[in-house]
Amino acid sequence: MKGFISIDCGAANPNNDPDLNIYYETDDGFVDSGHNQQVSSDFMYGRLRQSSKTLRVFPNGTRNCYTIRPTSGGNSSKYLIRAAFLYGNYDGQSQPPTFDLYIGVNYWATINFSSIDSYIHNEIIHVVPSADHTIQVCLVKTSTGIPFISSLELRPLNDTMYQTDATTLALYKRLNIGSNANIRHPQDVHDRLWWADDTNYTATTKFGRWNLTSDPVLVRRSDSYDVPVGVLETFSMADSTGSLSINWQTTIAADKWIVYFHFAEMVDLSLLRDFTIYINGKNLTKISLEYLTPVTIPSEQFTSGIGFNFRFVPTYAGQSPILNAVEVYYLLDPSRIPTALDDANAMNGIKTMYNVMKESWQGDPCVPTNFTWEGVNCSTEDPPRITSLNLSSSGLKGNMANSLANLTELEYFDLTANKLSGSVPKNLLRRASANTLQLRYVVG
Template identity: 40%
Template sequence: MHLNKFVQGQQIPGFISIDCGAQNDYLDSYLNLYYETDAKYVDTGENRQVSTDNIYVNNDERSKNLRIFPNGTRNCYTLGLDQGKGNKYLIRASFFYGNYGSRNVTPVFDVHIDTNVLFTVHRSDYFCEEVIYSPSRDYVQLCLINTRNGVPFISALELRLLDRDIYPVDLGALVMSDRYALGMQSWPIRHPDDAFDRIWYHYFPVGTKNISNNTILEIDPTSNPYKVPMWVLETAQVLSDPSFWVFSSNITDSWYIYLYFTEIQALQTNQSREFSVYVDNEVVATESLQFSTMTTFQSQMITGQTNVSFGLSPTAQSTLLPTLNAFEIYQVLDLPNPMTAQGDFDAMVNVRMAYRLVQTEDSWQGDPCIPAIYTWSGLNCSNDNNHRIISLNLSSSGLTGLIAPAFANLTMMESLDLSNNQLTGPVPDYFAQMPSLKILNLSVNNLNGTVPRDLMKKKQDGTLLLGLDGNQNLCNSTSCSSKGWSRTKRGIIVPVIASTLSVVVVILLAVIAIIWRNGRKGNDGSMTRISRNRVFSYSEIECITDNFKNIIGEGGFGKVYLGKLEEGTKVAVKVLSHSSSQGPKEFETEAKLLMVVHHRNLVNLIGYCDEPGNMALVYEYMSQGNLQFHLSKNLSQVISWSQRLQIAVDAAHGLEYLHSGCRPPIIHRDFKTTNILLDENLQAKIADFGLSRAFTTDFDSHVSTTPAGTPGYLDPEFHSSGNLNQKSDVYSFGIVLFELITGLPAVIKGKENVTHILHRVTPLIRRGNIESVMDPKLNGEYNIASAWKAVEIAMSCVPAIAVQRPDMSHVLLELKECMTLELVSPQNRQNGISKRSYSFETSSLDFEMSPTAR
């Protein structure tokens, strides 16, 4: 299995984690985050390792390697945003020089975000810079700028999706200056304790004392919109009167201050904690704390001060001194430089990808037009605020293949020179529709066919200067048919077509016979049918995705885009990334399987594109996303217990069909919550068949293969032996069923270790208390008998020995009975047996992932 697919399948939605210079993707078990190599995010640079004297200095995996950029002035990472523009993101870049290569010279260089300066790197110790940013495009570019003071480098790059209603960013961006938790222990707090992976460092102001709450502190989540971690809120500092923190800034800087308060001590009736908040010695707010309720103070923007201070002071009515749990300080960063219009930017990126243009010192990196000193070579842009591309010269650039459809999207283009290359195929019709095009030079290529009539008309009426010389097989006259073309078509092309069609008919009949012989009725009552999948051209793929505008997902294969067919039907388009080594193999596996396998609980393949260098799969669009999203997010609309059971039944139908309804049987191999998609009615369908395998014959008991899949879902027996069988999918189904029951992920990151879901739920099941097992978000809205039945089914699926597990047909039957229990008397939620006694041997629970000490 391609590791990028493994990583992306487990990556948290809205998170990108890159270990720059690393050789392999990996799971950081401490953070419960998957880190990728930077291979697919940057085109340039070289991997390096810090010196052996420094490799363990920071006790951080990201500080062991780095990526350096010895060539070019501007080198950029491009981070695609699954959730798109208009959202708010925390972006963190980390740097550790580590004296790689024993150079002993710390470089100094600038870092840009998109088209604006972000900060300057000039330190050799390990450090990171954070910015909160709301991009205006569907991707962010972080660029390292060589200022002639050493080779730029970077150690890690992380992007985290934030909630929209926190950290207001009206203009520019916010650069983190300080983030501290008061009274906290010595280690920093970040993910998974912090949902946004902010890093909280400890701070002990002089003249204060720690207080803490050793009991379970339950904070009303509505009072904590910034989602400050519980570990931060459980400790605080009691401040003396008065207490101030002072920090300095340049006189032109602007700042925001965020203060977080929680009363963690149960106050007596005669006690109160009320205090004034000062900023620059002026009272700006009065806070009165209530037990287990959080209060957040956000200052107005502070400007024009060389020394900005904030402090707290008790009011006359207060009997207790002020407390403070944590604070953050952000500098407001102006971003004066606009960006190239997104349509033009996207078009140029697609041109670069289409021709695999070599990156050189004048490489196409970052924004094409801005800043002006870094404009892409061969490119000219308008000088207005829109920054549109008006001319492009790619003459003698070694271009091969067809003329890329992306040129059509450069609607303000006035001059395009593609001469002296090796371009083939016809002259596209779209050139005649480009409204601003005045000069088009296609001379000295290998183009063929007939020049479009509308293009010749523009040349003849003088509105277009058209160069076509040096294309020997190109006819630029309306009299082409009188020069033997019709004879060629009649004498050669027609017989070839007839011959080809006869071969195709024979092959098609053979395929029909094979499918008819092996076909049988599926569980939905439909006969496995002959594929009528549509074949798309790459230009059609560009059209239906609006030039790859909206990214809705990503895996090792590549990105998934939202598309719309001609009649308005929404589709999901999975496009093969050129950097994916495993992608073509998975593309072929998935396409072949879904062309002949159809079921109402398998995602439907509508069509595909398979042109040289451009592969894509077009699926039906599942509007409610994947199951993991609904279980892991605190959504306002929680999926009910009956809906969860129906999702389990749907998924079981899909697996049972693969195992029993197909000849030969098919094993999914990567069954998990992210591969269960939901439509608008929450009907579940299984997706992602890139790892699927079929038995050679109906009598095979297993297929030997290298272990592949996702941690937490892997069959322990398969993980150790490599023997794959249908019971491997059954094990994965059991884990998914436990996720539906508990709301927990397959792998749980706690404060002390990483825990498999079975390690967490098995002791609770032994105690016989179903309430402690069920997802608390259900608020007790379930029939206890059906809940216990679901637990029994899940436990039957997960024995370490495969032969002890039932087949999917049995699991499906049991789930339907479970569904009946829920639906027969839903009003009697508390009826049934509330406690049961279970006896499970601990040794029977064998997992592919062991707990890791914090």
């Protein structure tokens, strides 16, 4: 699919998933650390997807990162990013690890398995500024075991979907209400994973399925969410009280939440189904459902303690509100600012040109501060700038990299005890002559 990036982590060869109709590539070129493993033979059964049978493990270093370079353009790009994990007792120890997952420099989630066969997937909707052209997903060793990852997927989204001023939305729940089936690609053109309704909530509701003889032709003139028909054909409906009420408890402590309610009227009623939506007692909006016209209603950002109450109250007596699907997201803390882009690009250029294999040279050079690259010192401003770089005795060979000149805030730079040739960038020499840079090097 156009713009899809699907990585089967730890796989020796690319493969095609015939059920999803998705091509998975190996993680060559996306990551430069870790090694391949395969789940235990005890897990090679049933309908386990190929992308879950292999994994990449990271025994060395504190932080290890995948770098993805999407191809979509525009002023900003919006992506669904999904990371999946199946321990599968690959090491024969029957002790799943616990580790952290980061998107760029910001914390995403803690990966904690309840059993050796637990399958975990974490998903975000992430906006990448046009000035940046990379997405980094990092696994961070904490206290227990070795981090790993089974698959990593990126799906481009339309800018009209999931509109919010938040940089990153983390998925809490996406439910196919009233259904016992999971649905994703190819039924969902964006490859969102709609989980079967876990009914892990209390509700004044009954479940139903529209009596459809064939897939209806939906009117999507004002609908950019493309919720699959297979999701919209089931629903929950208010019980005899007339109001539909759903109470949800959550164990995630998040400051702000956003909910997306999805509706589709599949019965040609003489009087439109009309009702008001409330979240935690606050009026969100009133809607009328038109025949065969899907509607998505997003909430505003709201705060919540340990749970939610969603209530749908009919306008007219005798009508029953419905709900076909729901997505619940929480906002990730975006407070950490990454290293200035020119500095980060310069450092990655140095890493690539000289094949620097230092364990700490993963992810952002400066941020978070406890993961700053070896030999690098940074300013405390936002965004951080690289002020000191010690590459002495680093085994560097070849010509002096032109990207070195882009580190314009350097105050100290040591290149001694390497095998470099060529001339030092003039910008560095000028600054050394002006005594704004302490430059140590030997060429030739």
